Amino acid sequence: MIKFFADIFKYDFSSGNAKAIRVWSILAILFLFVFGVYDLLYDTGGGLYHHLTHLMEQQKNPFGAYISQTQFKWMCYGAFAMLVLYISTFAVVSFFLTEKQYGRDKFYKIFLAHLLSNVVSLGLTFLFFATLGVVAWMSGLDYQMGVDAIGHAYGALNTWIQKYIPTITVLPYPLALLGGMIIGGLPGYLSHWLGHQSRFVWYMNHRCHHTAEIMHPAGIGPFMFLPEFFSNLPSALLGAVCTKLFSYEPLIFDTIFLSFIGIFIEKFNHSTVFYDFAYSFKPVRWLSAYFGGGVYHYVHHSAAPGDEVVNVGGGPFLFWDRVFGTYRIPPAVKPPVGLTNNPEIRLNPFAIVISGWQQIAYELRMNKDWLTRLKIIFGGIYYKPPVTKDFLILGYKGQKE
Numbered sequence: 001m002i003k004f005f006a007d008i009f010k011y012d013f014s015s016g017n018a019k020a021i022r023v024w025s026i027l028a029i030l031f032l033f034v035f036g037v038y039d040l041l042y043d044t045g046g047g048l049y050h051h052l053t054h055l056m057e058q059q060k061n062p063f064g065a066y067i068s069q070t071q072f073k074w075m076c077y078g079a080f081a082m083l084v085l086y087i088s089t090f091a092v093v094s095f096f097l098t099e100k101q102y103g104r105d106k107f108y109k110i111f112l113a114h115l116l117s118n119v120v121s122l123g124l125t126f127l128f129f130a131t132l133g134v135v136a137w138m139s140g141l142d143y144q145m146g147v148d149a150i151g152h153a154y155g156a157l158n159t160w161i162q163k164y165i166p167t168i169t170v171l172p173y174p175l176a177l178l179g180g181m182i183i184g185g186l187p188g189y190l191s192h193w194l195g196h197q198s199r200f201v202w203y204m205n206h207r208c209h210h211t212a213e214i215m216h217p218a219g220i221g222p223f224m225f226l227p228e229f230f231s232n233l234p235s236a237l238l239g240a241v242c243t244k245l246f247s248y249e250p251l252i253f254d255t256i257f258l259s260f261i262g263i264f265i266e267k268f269n270h271s272t273v274f275y276d277f278a279y280s281f282k283p284v285r286w287l288s289a290y291f292g293g294g295v296y297h298y299v300h301h302s303a304a305p306g307d308e309v310v311n312v313g314g315g316p317f318l319f320w321d322r323v324f325g326t327y328r329i330p331p332a333v334k335p336p337v338g339l340t341n342n343p344e345i346r347l348n349p350f351a352i353v354i355s356g357w358q359q360i361a362y363e364l365r366m367n368k369d370w371l372t373r374l375k376i377i378f379g380g381i382y383y384k385p386p387v388t389k390d391f392l393i394l395g396y397k398g399q400k401e
Contacts, residue, residue, distance in 0.1 A: 013109040013347040024112050025104075028218075031115075035091040035218050036084035042122065044266050045083055048257070052076045062254075083263060090267045091218050098273040102214055109347050111219035114212045116349035121208075121222035124353070168245050177254055182315045189314025189321070196309040199381045203356030210301060211345055211352055211392070213338040215270040221352050262291035269297040275334040292318040295330040301337040308340060308381075344394045355392035362389050 013021065031038075040049050053076075055062065061072040098107050129147045136146025145152075171179070195206035208221035265287045268278040278284045278294045288294025292313045300311040310328035314320035321327040336342060346355070363376045366387040376385050 009348070009350050011348055013113045016109065021108050021112070025108050028112060028115055029092075029095065032091040032095055032218060033088055036087035036089075039087045039217075040080060040084055044263050045087075048263070049080065052079075086264065087217070087267065090271075091216070094216055094267075094271050094273055095218075098214060098216055101273055107214055110212055110214050111216055113347035113349055113352060114216075114219045114221050117208060117221045117352040118218075120349050120353045165245065177258070178316070180254075181258065182319050185313070185315030185320060189312055189324075192312045192314070193309065193324075193326070196312070197381060199379050199383055200360065200377050202381050203360055205356075207339070207356050207392075208352045211339055212270075213303070213336070213342055215272045215298075215301065215337055217267050217270050220270040262287075262293055265291050265293040266297075268294040270301070271298075272334070272337065279330060279332065279334075289318075290316055292316075292321070296328075298337070299328050299330050299335060302335040303338040303340055303342045304335055305340055307335070339393070341396060343396045345392050346394060351392050355390070358391040359389060362391075363387065 013024075039045055056073055056076060059069060061067070061069050063072055063075075067075070095111075098111075132149055133143040133146040136149065137143045170176075192206075195201045206223070209223050210221070212220050265284065268274055268284060268288065271278075275295060275298055278288060278298075284294060288296050292311065292315075296311045296318060297313065299307065300313075302310070307328070310321075310326055311318060312321055312326050318327050339345070345351075360376065363385050364373055366389075367373060367376065367385050372385050375383050
């Protein structure tokens with residue numbers, strides 16, 4: 001049994017046999033037909049889904065002046081169904097188009113390794129919440145209370161916002177909403193920017209999102225550990241704080257709803273085969289410019305030196321990128337994507353997700369000087385300690401280290 005798990009941990013799709021790759025690819029294609037469900041519940045649609053279901057459970061209707069509670073529920077279910085159908089269709093179509101353009105041998109190996117890296121990340125997320133539940137149980141509380149602790153904390157914070165944040169002045173609805181979107185985009189920008197500046201956050205959380213050399217919406221590494229709680233929800237809540245300052249009611253529903261309209265554009269963020277279409281088709285290009293997605297985000301994944309931190313995102317029309325000087329106009333020619341200079345990497349889902357954890361642990365163990373250890377944790381992304389080992393990158397230009 002130990003050998004079985006050891007073999008899985010060491011398996012590399014780049015050297016996998018053709019028969020195994022075909023079996024994995026068939027399972028992956030079947031999954032793509034229901035990928036929209038996964039995406040809605042656990043990925044880009046998660047914030048919208050959980051907020052709307054919470055409203056329905058609480059019998060709250062943001063459109064109460066126009067439609068009944070029953071009609072609001074059917075509107076929500078219709079929106080969920082539309083998103084699921086769109087996301088799944090996009091995933092299936094882009095898969096076969098990418099296969100045709102890049103060939104099975106190259107594309108399948110990259111795609112499968114990164115698709116399964118999300119399964120690994122999902123498993124780690126489950127373990128994280130289960131641990132919270134166990135801690136709560138050992139403290140004499142209810143297990144489920146621990147599992148739901150973070151969600152309850154955000155709910156309590158939202159209630160606090162409505163009760164205690166004062167309304168300074170009432171601005172016209174469009175201005176209040178725009179201000180909320182801009183300010184609400186700052187936490188997401190800063191957390192994402194930190195993922196490219198702090199070596200600890202880069203290796204522990206974010207590098208896995210930038211390793212794919214051919215991107216597909218389902219074949220891209222996880223963005224970061226628990227993004228809903230450390231990026232998306234803080235952005236929505238800060239947007240609610242801002243809008244409460246200029247509106248009698250915090251426009252949290254409005255900011256979340258408007259943000260997640262971007263889901264339709266977000267699928268172009270990580271689709272190599274659709275770059276040319278998204279760049280040249282003006283409606284997609286215009287919406288991408290507003291949401292900071294599509295080809296604008298695709299450039300963020302560029303493997304060209306100097307493009308490591310561009311179009312980080314945050315606010316309408318990449319407002320915070322423009323403020324902090326990280327804005328970049330997408331090029332007409334599709335840039336290469338992946339880690340800088342496209343090194344050869346281990347195409348193993350465990351390596352993609354936790355190799356950074358292994359590297360940090362190895363560096364802390366092998367470097368005895370405490371100043372060096374502090375730099376390992378708090379240093380910049382380009383800091384290299386005296387003793388280090390990369391558990392993901394094998395080498396550059398075909399030469400293994």
